[in-house]
Amino acid sequence: MRRVLRSDGRLAINVWAARNPYLRALARALRGHVSDQSAQRCLSPLGLCDGVAFQSLVHTAGFRQVTLHIATIFRHMGDLGETLFGEIQDLPFACDIDQAGEKARMGMAESMSAELQPYRTTSGYLIPADVYFLTARAPPALRMGTAPMLGGISPRES
Secondary structure (H helix, E strand, O other), X not given: OHHHOOOOOEEEEEEXXXXXXXXXXXXXXXXXXOOHHHHHHHOHHHOOOOHHHHHHHHHHOOOEEEEEEEEEEEEEEOOHHHHXXXXXXXXXXXXXXXXXXXXXXXXXXXXXXXXXXXXXXXXXXXXXXEXXXXXXXXXXXXXXXXXXXHXXXXXXXX
């Protein structure tokens, strides 16, 4: 990321935090009705859900003035039996659901409806999810190889 930022440029990233009842209910439904592999893929957006580790990763990569904020957003959904599969049709595990068949689809909708019942409203569901918002400043220009890169990838000399 440092390579695309100017010296002292500003980095702003947001990632899902650990509290995400929708994704976790979806993963459990996938595990119960489709496959463990699909459930694991479903949870991949939570890969940086540890705020301290996320902040440390960016700081270790040489960024400075690293700040992390958390916010709660709310996802409004209609009846899951009607809206769920439209919501997830473009996700990596959608083919797995199609291959599992109609019985698996109905089972997923039923188990998710039960699990997300605490978030039920008169018009569907209002489901909270926490999001980390991180900002940082790129370091001043450095010679190649003088600082670690985010994710362990160092740029090639141009």
